[in-house]
Amino acid sequence: MADAKIFEQSLYPYQRHPDQDAAAPVRHPVIVVGAGPVGLTTAIDLGLQGVPVVVLDDNDRVSTGSRAICFAKRPLEIFDRLGCGQVMVDKGVVWNTGRVFMGERQVYEFNLLPEGGHRRPAFINLQQYHLEQMLLDRLRELQAEGAPIQLRGKSRVSAIGQHDDHATVEIDTPEGSYDLEADWLIACDGAGSPTRKMLGLDFVGRVFEDNFLIADVTMQADFPTERWFWFDPPFNPGQSALLHKQPDGVWRIDLQLGWDIDKEVEKRPENVIPRIRAMLGEDVAFDLEWVSVYTFQCRRMERFRRNRVIFAGDSAHQVSPFGARGANSGIQDADNLCWKLKLVLEGSAPEALLDSYDAERVHGAEENILNSTRSTDFITPKSEISRIFRDAALHLSERHAFARPFVNSGRLSVPCTYDGSALNTSDAMPEAPARSRPGSPCPDAPLADGFLLDRLGGRFTILAVGVEGEAVGMADLLSVPATGEMAERYASGIYLIRPDQHIAARWPAFDADMIRAALSRATGNTP
Ligand SMILES: Cc1cc2nc3c(=O)[nH]c(=O)nc-3n(C[C@H](O)[C@H](O)[C@H](O)COP(=O)(O)OP(=O)(O)OC[C@H]3O[C@@H](n4cnc5c(N)ncnc54)[C@H](O)[C@@H]3O)c2cc1C
Numbered sequence: 153m154a155d156a157k158i159f160e161q162s163l164y165p166y167q168r169h170p171d172q173d174a175a176a177p178v179r180h181p182v183i184v185v186g187a188g189p190v191g192l193t194t195a196i197d198l199g200l201q202g203v204p205v206v207v208l209d210d211n212d213r214v215s216t217g218s219r220a221i222c223f224a225k226r227p228l229e230i231f232d233r234l235g236c237g238q239v240m241v242d243k244g245v246v247w248n249t250g251r252v253f254m255g256e257r258q259v260y261e262f263n264l265l266p267e268g269g270h271r272r273p274a275f276i277n278l279q280q281y282h283l284e285q286m287l288l289d290r291l292r293e294l295q296a297e298g299a300p301i302q303l304r305g306k307s308r309v310s311a312i313g314q315h316d317d318h319a320t321v322e323i324d325t326p327e328g329s330y331d332l333e334a335d336w337l338i339a340c341d342g343a344g345s346p347t348r349k350m351l352g353l354d355f356v357g358r359v360f361e362d363n364f365l366i367a368d369v370t371m372q373a374d375f376p377t378e379r380w381f382w383f384d385p386p387f388n389p390g391q392s393a394l395l396h397k398q399p400d401g402v403w404r405i406d407l408q409l410g411w412d413i414d415k416e417v418e419k420r421p422e423n424v425i426p427r428i429r430a431m432l433g434e435d436v437a438f439d440l441e442w443v444s445v446y447t448f449q450c451r452r453m454e455r456f457r458r459n460r461v462i463f464a465g466d467s468a469h470q471v472s473p474f475g476a477r478g479a480n481s482g483i484q485d486a487d488n489l490c491w492k493l494k495l496v497l498e499g500s501a502p503e504a505l506l507d508s509y510d511a512e513r514v515h516g517a518e519e520n521i522l523n524s525t526r527s528t529d530f531i532t533p534k535s536e537i538s539r540i541f542r543d544a545a546l547h548l549s550e551r552h553a554f555a556r557p558f559v560n561s562g563r564l565s566v567p568c569t570y571d572g573s574a575l576n577t578s579d580a581m582p583e584a585p586a587r588s589r590p591g592s593p594c595p596d597a598p599l600a601d602g603f604l605l606d607r608l609g610g611r612f613t614i615l616a617v618g619v620e621g622e623a624v625g626m627a628d629l630l631s632v633p634a635t636g637e638m639a640e641r642y643a644s645g646i647y648l649i650r651p652d653q654h655i656a657a658r659w660p661a662f663d664a665d666m667i668r669a670a671l672s673r674a675t676g677n678t679p
Contacts (some may be wrong), residue, residue: 357451
């Protein structure tokens with residue numbers, strides 16, 4: 153079993169708050185509904201920037217069961233900025249390599265991070281309950297340092313009201329209900345989002361008709377720390393299978409079951425154990441930690457901002473687990489939103505800046521849904537002809553590299569580039585590397601004394617690569633030499649970097665007026 157069974161412990165027990173005895177509802181700048189990975193990330197990010205935030209959760213502990221395990225490079229970089237990336241990487245199982253099998257044969261392998269010079273790997277595997285606990289630890293640490301974050305357990309939001317300049321919430325607690333007001337309410341209350349339902353809003357998208365059995369098992373095994381994906385394996389004929397290593401000697405086994413099954417029957421140990429034995433071999437001893445059967449949706453809300461209520465994470469969008477784009481994209485929602493909210497709250501940016509959250513993260517969700525839907529269509533072909541084409545691509549991929557891009561066992565989470573965002577200034581260096589064009593997340597690179605991303609984020613920065621620069625307005629200056637990986641990933645020039653480490657503009661040389669104009673655009677002050 154997972155070492156400390158943290159999912160059984162009350163980590164943020166209910167405590168009566170003076171707000172419950174106030175004569176009138178108390179107003180807070182930001183209320184976050186939900187203390188899952190996205191709500192906790194949002195609270196930490198806002199708290200670090202000095203924005204007072206109240207987090208309400210109907211529970212008082214981390215999530216249980218088989219949920220996220222694969223956390224990608226970009227969220228790890230975000231967690232580094234928030235001060236808790238290292239503890240996750242230390243505990244997690246680091247991996248970069250994936251293998252694809254057809255039947256019993258390996259058809260090819262891939263490396264998700266073939267180049268060096270990055271602080272973080274392509275992925276770590278870490279149980280969602282460990283990740284949530286590490287976020288809670290970080291939140292507690294910040295509270296102890298005086299960050300204005302409150303976390304209220306056993307506080308279920310049961311009603312929401314929208315007004316021109318605030319939202320209201322009714323909160324049920326073990327000691328009765330009370331009301332609060334928020335300048336901004338962030339709904340991080342998961343796929344079933346009561347906030348979304350209370351506002352009468354819905355999703356657009358597809359529900360996939362298939363079932364997958366997830367078994368998290370403990371065993372001592374010598375499989376390498378890689379992602380293994382099988383099409384049509386002998387132990388699950390006609391279906392797919394996935395194997396991942398997690399910390400604490402736990403392995404994630406994911407077996408496609410087909411649509412027409414009885415979920416309750418499939419979950420019974422007498423049915424699960426023979427399936428796993430067929431996969432692992434008769435000699436491998438294992439224990440079941442969790443078993444669940446899931447189906448999934450690829451869908452999103454039409455808009456993520458509804459006046460004073462903003463949706464982030466699963467409440468706003470959902471994808472299939474192939475590609476690990478769920479929590480990974482929700483954490484990028486928080487990263488995108490928090491600096492904008494801070495600028496709006498302090499009066500440095502107009503409310504319209506928050507519409508760029510909607511535009512940029514809807515774009516991110518669309519990209520995730522597209523990739524996730526394509527993977528799902530490849531893994532579970534919807535017609536006989538689709539299956540024939542799929543199997544042909546798989547067979548060809550064993551010998552011919554050209555066929556490999558057609559094989560889709562899950563396009564794994566990569567950060568979104570905000571091409572076309574209204575916050576970008578048009579590219580003044582179109583010949584420079586595309587990976588550092590406006591809208592891109594900054595590629596990491598080693599510096600003489602650490603990594604580039606450790607020096608960026610949390611504020612606007614003028615990154616001067618091999619040229620002279622100066623601080624301008626709210627943007628600090630960081631000068632680095634144009635050498636090694638830095639020169640490969642960035643051409644010499646001036647880059648305006650947003651607080652979420654995305655590039656807003658780039659020019660071959662320093663020009664304070666151009667930077668001022670770009671800053672004004674990147675903060676929503678110039679339409
Ligand atoms: C089988 C499976 C595998 C997955 N694998 C991956 C993966 O490898 N990588 C990845 O990135 N993602 C993965 N995901 C997706 C990931 O689990 C979710 O995307 C993630 O949990 C979303 O986080 P969230 O904070 O938005 O919502 P949640 O984690 O659902 O948290 C919502 C919180 O809101 C609280 N809440 C709900 N209603 C109320 C209310 N009325 N009042 C107060 N609080 C409320 C809940 O108690 C909960 O704490 C997987 C999911 C599944 C099911």
